[in-house]
Structures are given as structure tokens and as C-alpha cells.
Amino acid sequence: MLDERKAAILRAVVEEYIDTAQPVGSAHVVRSSAVQVSSATVRNDMATLEQEGFLRQPHTSAGRIPTEKGYRFFVDNLGPPASLRRTDAVQVRTFFEHAHGELEQMLQDTSRLLGDLTTYAGVVVGPGPTEATVRSVQVVGITATAALVVVVLSNGAVEKHTLELADPLGEERIGAATAHLAAHLTGSPRSALAALPANGDAATDALCTQAVASLRDQGGDAPDQVFVGGTSQVARAFDAIETVREVLGVLEQQYVVVTLLRDVIDRGLQVAIGTETGMAPLAECALIVAPYQVEGELAGTIGVLGPSRMDYSQAMAAVAVVSHRLSKSLTEG
Amino acid sequence: MLDERKAAILRAVVEEYIDTAQPVGSAHVVRSSAVQVSSATVRNDMATLEQEGFLRQPHTSAGRIPTEKGYRFFVDNLGPPASLRRTDAVQVRTFFEHAHGELEQMLQDTSRLLGDLTTYAGVVVGPGPTEATVRSVQVVGITATAALVVVVLSNGAVEKHTLELADPLGEERIGAATAHLAAHLTGSPRSALAALPANGDAATDALCTQAVASLRDQGGDAPDQVFVGGTSQVARAFDAIETVREVLGVLEQQYVVVTLLRDVIDRGLQVAIGTETGMAPLAECALIVAPYQVEGELAGTIGVLGPSRMDYSQAMAAVAVVSHRLSKSLTEG
DNA sequence: GTTGGCACTCGGTAGCATCGAGTGCCAGGA
DNA sequence: TCCTGGCACTCGATGCTACCGAGTGCCAAC
Numbered sequence: 001m002l003d004e005r006k007a008a009i010l011r012a013v014v015e016e017y018i019d020t021a022q023p024v025g026s027a028h029v030v031r032s033s034a035v036q037v038s039s040a041t042v043r044n045d046m047a048t049l050e051q052e053g054f055l056r057q058p059h060t061s062a063g064r065i066p067t068e069k070g071y072r073f074f075v076d077n078l079g080p081p082a083s084l085r086r087t088d089a090v091q092v093r094t095f096f097e098h099a100h101g102e103l104e105q106m107l108q109d110t111s112r113l114l115g116d117l118t119t120y121a122g123v124v125v126g127p128g129p130t131e132a133t134v135r136s137v138q139v140v141g142i143t144a145t146a147a148l149v150v151v152v153l154s155n156g157a158v159e160k161h162t163l164e165l166a167d168p169l170g171e172e173r174i175g176a177a178t179a180h181l182a183a184h185l186t187g188s189p190r191s192a193l194a195a196l197p198a199n200g201d202a203a204t205d206a207l208c209t210q211a212v213a214s215l216r217d218q219g220g221d222a223p224d225q226v227f228v229g230g231t232s233q234v235a236r237a238f239d240a241i242e243t244v245r246e247v248l249g250v251l252e253q254q255y256v257v258v259t260l261l262r263d264v265i266d267r268g269l270q271v272a273i274g275t276e277t278g279m280a281p282l283a284e285c286a287l288i289v290a291p292y293q294v295e296g297e298l299a300g301t302i303g304v305l306g307p308s309r310m311d312y313s314q315a316m317a318a319v320a321v322v323s324h325r326l327s328k329s330l331t332e333g
Numbered sequence: 334m335l336d337e338r339k340a341a342i343l344r345a346v347v348e349e350y351i352d353t354a355q356p357v358g359s360a361h362v363v364r365s366s367a368v369q370v371s372s373a374t375v376r377n378d379m380a381t382l383e384q385e386g387f388l389r390q391p392h393t394s395a396g397r398i399p400t401e402k403g404y405r406f407f408v409d410n411l412g413p414p415a416s417l418r419r420t421d422a423v424q425v426r427t428f429f430e431h432a433h434g435e436l437e438q439m440l441q442d443t444s445r446l447l448g449d450l451t452t453y454a455g456v457v458v459g460p461g462p463t464e465a466t467v468r469s470v471q472v473v474g475i476t477a478t479a480a481l482v483v484v485v486l487s488n489g490a491v492e493k494h495t496l497e498l499a500d501p502l503g504e505e506r507i508g509a510a511t512a513h514l515a516a517h518l519t520g521s522p523r524s525a526l527a528a529l530p531a532n533g534d535a536a537t538d539a540l541c542t543q544a545v546a547s548l549r550d551q552g553g554d555a556p557d558q559v560f561v562g563g564t565s566q567v568a569r570a571f572d573a574i575e576t577v578r579e580v581l582g583v584l585e586q587q588y589v590v591v592t593l594l595r596d597v598i599d600r601g602l603q604v605a606i607g608t609e610t611g612m613a614p615l616a617e618c619a620l621i622v623a624p625y626q627v628e629g630e631l632a633g634t635i636g637v638l639g640p641s642r643m644d645y646s647q648a649m650a651a652v653a654v655v656s657h658r659l660s661k662s663l664t665e666g
Numbered sequence: 667g668t669t670g671g672c673a674c675t676c677g678g679t680a681g682c683a684t685c686g687a688g689t690g691c692c693a694g695g696a
Numbered sequence: 697t698c699c700t701g702g703c704a705c706t707c708g709a710t711g712c713t714a715c716c717g718a719g720t721g722c723c724a725a726c
Contacts, residue, residue, distance in 0.1 A: 023718095027719080040668075040669055040671090040721095040722095044667095060720075061674080063718080103495075112585075135473050135475070136471060138469060138485075141468075148491065152481055152483060156475045158481065158491065162435075230585065232581035235568065235578040235581055244568045245568040245569055246565075295476070356687095358689085359689080360687080371700050371701075374698085377690090380689090380690075392706090393688090394706040395687080395689085396688065
């Protein structure tokens, strides 16, 4: 669709613009790329590229800037995936070597790692409420009128919910409730949670009903957890403060972030540029995403949000490596 | 230390500057405040206030802006604490009425609430690893070689830690470990965790040792949880993008935020202005903090970070109300 | 199809005059 | 002694003009 030379020119413009954030003129292209023609020829080609929507001029008599379509072509023709810089590879390795237990902490730290590696904002969406089955249930009294249901699911997730007790319950009844719940819930998926058969004791039954209800609710309501690392990078990436505001505003809304990443993944994309993200405030951004797995099951998504003039190959390399190592780390426990 | 009129003038300058972000001239003070003297008199007083360090001029022949000392005086002489705007009070009430179970979620949401109320960044530091005693311990097998220890503490906190098993252990051994741990740990504070007496079975003992070790480590390492809400407000509060970067950079570092709030509280302050925060990047910021309690015990801290030209009375009212309601909500469960 | 040449555009910068908000100071009055 | 009106002065902000130069489009020649 684009002859070899035009593609090379486009590539040169994109690369230079990513580097300098300045409109690129024909002379620069001749100087910086392997294109061995005169600037006049480049000018002609650039005019064509503009007509076809790959480039645009901020104003007459300025250099060219890539359009969304231009970035898209660039990304689609990047060639073989780059590998991480040496120092970054080391950073990733040591990060995962020292990674330990707590899932949330780990995801939080991963989002930061992504931020550090790319100098853009790193995003990690945690495993959603999955169809995991209940592995263990326990009710623990905290105060006279408050108890905690703690549920461990088969995927290792731990959920807890506070219950307010209408009447103080003794140890025995709490114990009875735990036993009753354990007997009936263990092994069933969350969606199959139904009312429990009565146990005979009214107070115990009430507690059980409350516990089951809270579990069901939590599954329904609980948004996927979102971790964002490197928000200050956003302020570094744009110099229009208005843009910074808008982008930060988006990153603050957990729900929006989850849908954003999910949509992009669902559309089979690895990179979403500008309006491809489907969010107006991200018009000047690009988003790189990758899923990660736990035990071979698709678990969540990681991503990097930066300006559309981002260093795509480095960022893509970082996201790929991190998603891979994260999957491995979460699977091996 | 400052006669009545000078104090009134200072107050007027601070208020006007908070409102407009423009240097305030003597004419404005005469117009906007209750001071019934000529602008020349105000000028003389302002010159004195400058000499005494309450005001400064960005450049000769411009109006005055408050110094840190000026803000400090202003805050120390605010008079009776303001109450929240009607709509804000409603927002706080409905927020806490709908607040539910999950502690982390609640703290996260609270940080956002603070952000919303004040249009600055809201910060919440979760209850630290306290000297709570162990209420319940349970080991749950997840995969053949991974298990989870779940511990409920007397304050309602739930901790979990993944254990990697050297050898696959059967249900019975995991059950035995749970029983063994429960028997020996229940009721003891975390700091008293010591090696358990042997149980006879080597594999079970190994598992128990691992569990105890991970609990001890987590208590030591685990930083207090920090939740920041309304980061995009930071971009709204300053127009120098460099400042935005620096402030966001600070807010990203959980450890720094924890120490920051703790230091301020420890010094018995409610408001820290500029260098009083002890952090160079926050030179143009002010921080309002308040502790919150759970069951009457000091649990954590909430705060608001904004520009030093912030609406102190509203922000202080918001922080006070939220810390109060949060304490109540967490205590009543 | 490519190239050197050329006229043209237009944003950015520097220089300069002007404006006005604000100051400091002083002499006169309560 | 303190307050006030008056006045000269300062200096950032604003607007204007001229100019520079990077960059373009087009054309005639190769």
C-alpha cells in the first residue's frame, strides 16, 4: 500500500518526532534516514503521505507530524520485536527474583516496575472475580457484635467481609456457623451460592445467611482491582498541563481503566493509539497492553499508558517481558 | 505580636491571594476587607508586614503575597473551625451510610472522598502492623506445591501469605499444621511469635516453621498501606508543570507519604505549610492531617495535600469531619 | 521519476513604546 | 503621633513591528 521509500520516510518522520517532539522537515529526513534522495523528492512524498492521512502539518510551512494513522502504520511495521535494554532486563530479573507472597503488593509493585521501565504510567488490572471454587471458609469473631468471614478460593485469592451481628454470638455458635458453611460451600463456585439449608439454630442460620449474602454481593460488586504506577511520569510526558489533568483524571477512575484495557484486549489489539482507545481524553495517548496468566488461565491485564509519541518498541518489549515474567512468577507461586 | 489592623490586613491579603493567585495590592485590601483606612496606611502596614516576614513582593512594584510565616499566622488565627458546605456535608453522610465491609476498599474510597471534598489530593494511611493478637490461623492448600496461611488478627485485619511447599503435602498434614498453629499461636501477639514446639511429623513441622517465619517477616517488612485519591487535582492546583511532577513524585512513594504524615502528627501539628512538611518538593504545598481511631485506639492518619494557597478552613473542616466519621464507621463496623 | 532553484508562508524572537497596577516617600492635617 | 492625599518612580505585561529562518509547493531541466 505504501512503496518502500514512502514507508521509510514515514518511519523516519515518526522516529524523529518521537525523539524531538518537533515537526519534522524534509531536510531532517534526508539527513537522519537511509533514504538517499534529495529533499525535494522527500517533500513530494511527504505531500502524498499527508494526502493519504499518515502525516499532517500543524500549520502551513511547518514540518510534518504523524497522524494516528501514521503511528498505526509505524507500529504495524515495526519489524522484529525489540529486546529490553541491558539494564532494564537486569531490573526486571531482580524484581521478579525478589518478588514475594502478597498478590496485591506484587501487582502494585509491578505497575511501578512498568512505570520505571518505560517512563510512562504502568497499569495492572488484577484477576477479576473468577469462577474459582471455594476452598475454605471461616468465620472469626472480632468484637461482640462484629465477625469476619474469610474465604479462600481455589485460585489462591482471599476474600474477607465484615458481618455485623444483630445479637452477640458465643464461640460455639460461630464455630457451628463455620462448620455449617464449610460443609455446604466448599467446592462450589461462587455463582452457585444459594441459601443454605437450615441448621436448626436460628442465630447460627442468620449468621450463615448473612455470610452467604455478603459473598455473593462482593462477587457482583467488587470491581477488579487496578494498580497504577508512575503517575508522575504522566506529568513528564506531556507539557500541556490540561492534558496531564485529563489523563490523570482517567487513570483515577478504576472502573474506566478496567474497561479501557479490557476493550483493547477484546478487540485483539496490543497497541491502541489515540481515538483507538475509545476515550476522548486519551486522544494524545497510546496504550500498550498484554494479558497475563496464572496457571495457564487468563488472569488479568497489564499495560502502559503514554503519549502517542512514545518509544513503542521499548515499551512493547517491556510490557511483553513483564507480562511473561509476571505470569511465570504467579504460576510458580 | 501584631496589632489588630495589621492582622486584618494580613488576613485580607492571604484570603485574596488564595482566591485569585495574584499578588495583592493595597487598594484591593481597602476594597475587600473591613479595614477602614486609606490605601497609603495599608501600604505602610504592608511594608512593616514584609519586614517582619509575613509578606513578600515577587518583584518591586508588584502587590504582596503571603510567605510561609504569613500562612502560618493566618492558620493559627482562623478563629472557630468552619463547618462544611451543605452539599459536602450531605456527600460525607451518604458516603458513610453506604460504606461497607472491606477495609482497604473503604480507605481507598475515603481518600477519594477527601479529594472530592477539597479539590486537593486526599491521602489515607491504613492501620499499621499493630500489636494485635492472633485470633485465627488457617492453612489452605492451593496447588500441590503451594499453600496459603491466612491469619485473622484481633483488630479484624486479615493477612495472607503464600508458602511454597518443598514436597506435596496431603490434606491431613495441612489439617494437622492448621491445628498445630492454631493451638500455639492463637492469642499471642505477633512480636511473640517464636519457633513452635515440634509436632512429631517432620513435614508438618517444616510447614509450620515456614508459616511462622512468613508471618514474622510480613510484620516487619510490610509498609503501612497508603491510599491516595484525587491525584488529578494536583495538576489542577498548580500551573507550573514542574511542581506537578515533583508533588506527584512524592505521592507515589508510599514510604515517603507514611513518614511525612507521621512526622507531622508527631510534631503535634494539624497543618504543615511549605518547608514545615520537611520535604523540599513540597515547598509550595500545605498538608492537613488528622488521625483516626478504631475502637478508641489510634489507627492511622488521613490528610489532604494541596497548594499552600489552599482554602484552609474548608479543607480543615473536611479533614476533621471525615476523620471523625471514619473512626465512627470503623469502630461500629 | 528526480532534482536544483525559487518564491512564498508563517511561527518565533527581538526590540521598543506604552500602559497601569502598585510602591515608597513626603508634607500637611487631625 | 498617626493618618492621608499626592506624586514620582518601578517594572511586568501587552501590543506592535521588523526580521529571521525552517519549511513548503511548484516548476523547469535533467
